[in-house]
Every structure is written in structure tokens, then in C-alpha cells.
Amino acid sequence: MLASRPASILNQISPASRNPKSDSAPTHPALVREAHARGLKIILDYVPNHTSDQHPWFLESRRCRASRTRNWYLWRDAGADGGPPNNWLSNFNGSAWTWDAGSRQYYYHSFLPTQPDLNWRHPEVRSAMHDVLRFWLRREVDGFRVDVMWMMIKMTNIETIRRTRIGGRARRPTTASCRSTPATAPRSTKW
Numbered sequence: 001m002l003a004s005r006p007a008s009i010l011n012q013i014s015p016a017s018r019n020p021k022s023d024s025a026p027t028h029p030a031l032v033r034e035a036h037a038r039g040l041k042i043i044l045d046y047v048p049n050h051t052s053d054q055h056p057w058f059l060e061s062r063r064c065r066a067s068r069t070r071n072w073y074l075w076r077d078a079g080a081d082g083g084p085p086n087n088w089l090s091n092f093n094g095s096a097w098t099w100d101a102g103s104r105q106y107y108y109h110s111f112l113p114t115q116p117d118l119n120w121r122h123p124e125v126r127s128a129m130h131d132v133l134r135f136w137l138r139r140e141v142d143g144f145r146v147d148v149m150w151m152m153i154k155m156t157n158i159e160t161i162r163r164t165r166i167g168g169r170a171r172r173p174t175t176a177s178c179r180s181t182p183a184t185a186p187r188s189t190k191w
Helices: 009-013 025-037 056-063 123-138 185-189
Strands: 043-046 097-100 105-108 143-146 164-166 169-171
Touching: 043 123
Parallel strands: 043 143
Antiparallel strands: 097 105, 164 169
């Protein structure tokens, strides 16, 4: 059994952001008991790369540059031309940077602008996201399907990525992630 809510899952599963009007936590123990009685397992979709732009962490992060959660996300000043900091593209086309008029900086998103990427190099992000896992394990879910884990760790510099040629065709600069590198391993081995 796969319990999943696309795009805004962290709005739903984070204990810090549960909405009593839409949360199914009161029925969750019954669901787990019934599933286990039928020999089924409860697997949750865990998306550690990003949150929704409506998540309390991101709302606090964009409130002001001095916010406690500001560095939980990847914020950068505009480039020299006033546009995005570099030419990184999201996986869904278009710039991977979205301008936030309130704080006058760009934030990074590997996918949609409504899915700002978390900064997994920040120890408080790692701790908070581990708390999300512990929250659900205490409620006896059986496991997690971890989505886009290879996208969690980003390059530390934000230089423009040059187009490369592969098989005679220009390849676009799609991501800032350190795919399948040792940097990702220590983050996931604690799970």
C-alpha cells in the first residue's frame, strides 16, 4: 500500500505543519492496524529534496533574510544583469531560480517553483527531516519510498554551467545536484 500526496507531501507529513482540518492522523492508527491485520505494509512517500512553498519552514524562510530558517533553503542574489544567479535549469524546463520580491533574492528549485529545495548541508535541516521520519516510525509505518534522493546535495558554487556537447548535440545545464556522490551517502545512511 502506498500512501502518497504529490508535490506538497511535506505539508502533510511534517509534524510541525499538520493541519487538523485536513490531517488524517486520528484515523491513521486504525489504518495501520487494519493493514497489518490483512498482511499489508504501510509505505509512505518521503520527498527529502524539497518542501512546498506553502510549508511553514519556507514561509518563515522567505519572511526576511534574518529568519532562522533562511539558510534551510538555497537563496542567492540576482546575477550581474539583474536576472537569475546563473543558467541552471529546473528538471521541468525553465530557470531553476524564482525571484522572491519580498526578500529581494532568488530561491532554487530543482523542479517546480512551488517546490523550493532544502539545503541539506545545513545541520538543522537534516535534524528536522530526520524528525519527520521518526514521527512516522513512531506511528508504526513500515517504511518509506524515498523520492529524488540523488538531488538532495547541491554544488557548493553557483557558477554558470557551460553547455556541453554529447553526440554532436548541445546538452543543456539541467541541475546543480551532486548525483551519486559521496556527499549524498552520509545523509542517507542515518535513515
